[in-house]
Amino acid sequence: MQSVPSRRHVIADDIRDRISTGLIKAGEYLPSETQLASRYAVSTTTLRSALSVLQGEGLVEKIHGKGNFVRYPPRRVAYVGGACTLRTESSARSALRVSVRTTNLQAHGQLIDLLGVPASSAVTEFLCLSHEGKSPHSLARIYVPRDLSPTDVPTESRCCKSVEETLAELRPPLAEVRERVCARPPTPEEAATLRISSALAILAITRVASDRTGRVVEAALLVLPGDRADAFFTTDHMPHERTSGE
């Protein structure tokens, strides 16, 4: 496609090969950018631009002041539409660890529309940050009207489920879950929190769940780094023949 392949892509390809062939192992730091630049005989600018390609692919994580870290093979997480839980693809490996910060606040801006509540009404925010090993993995902000919010949410747990399960147990049965999915670059705050480059795409899911009366019982803003998450949705066009399970 490119008649004159740019040096940064040549270098990126080379480093990618070294990683995929195991010459550089996951969890290790690459040589410093200065060293790599001289090894490839390019300027630091060009070398950094090569690394940014790998960063955009999620292969490498930069940590300011420490180095360029080869990430563990992205364990993709499956977000299942409608189910309101994350599910790790290979639960055999180290589970995600989730920390939760609970905040009481008043509905404002976008929240008013999402939850369908009056402005300034009481809302509880659950800020969930999940980690995979030492690397931040994903971010969720879950909003629940105060009168529906549980009081004893654990602030830390080993697996995403337990937090969301706690929420699930305490809310009325859901009737409908609507999800809006978009791909965008992370905001600077999100990039800093998740320690990803602003070049890496994220999957932003806005989820609104309502009960049988049509009342919105939960709104969630999920931020899943694109290299580590897929979302799956199934639409059934045989409503009268569907089996009971799901």
Next chain:
Amino acid sequence: MQSVPSRRHVIADDIRDRISTGLIKAGEYLPSETQLASRYAVSTTTLRSALSVLQGEGLVEKIHGKGNFVRYPPRRVAYVGGACTLRTESSARSALRVSVRTTNLQAHGQLIDLLGVPASSAVTEFLCLSHEGKSPHSLARIYVPRDLSPTDVPTESRCCKSVEETLAELRPPLAEVRERVCARPPTPEEAATLRISSALAILAITRVASDRTGRVVEAALLVLPGDRADAFFTTDHMPHERTSGE
């Protein structure tokens, strides 16, 4: 969040303001990068880095040899899960124009799994490229087993629907549509085709539709630029009370 805001963000913010306040109008070219660099008293490198922020937001489209073009306000397109059609949010404005290239090929790689057909079996590919005005908008590759593929697909049409409708009329009624959604940077080919930077996130949707017998009648690989498309999914948890409409 940043104690020392970087110049590129300051510049990006300023240009963004000029665009959003109408000081620079959609469809116009920005001054050349050299001019902008001297106006902001920064190096061309820094200025380009500022523009790349706006490019990542989809506000600006770079065209090599011509300039930096202020894109029309992204008209977001809604992809509705399960429906197998794109729907423009404001059909009042100029409709999307879709060109289709039909190719006969043999199933290979990923296609074999998606379609559930033997290797090298006959498959028809519909390569759909939609345009919004002069800018490429989105890309779809639709694969149909040869024996189900229609023969008279128009190669160009005014609206996405007509192509997909043609396909829809000729295939058996769908029973289930499964969709996998992920966010990733575009491949170099996709970036070139859609004339977007490789920094702009895309929404990649893999759709597999099967009929009542479980046979896969269509697989589609959709590439929707993140700044111009959202995907919506609705999950109904009241299977026995659902109304017939949708």
Next chain:
DNA sequence: GAGTGGTCTAGACCACGAG
């Protein structure tokens, strides 16, 4: 303080688009 990445400069040279 030593070493790392982050930002930025002031250019050079190449590739593309249009006349």
Next chain:
DNA sequence: TCGTGGTCTAGACCACTCA
């Protein structure tokens, strides 16, 4: 051919991490 953006250089200086 001219003006545009694309790539790259060889540094400088700042911010962060860790000992």
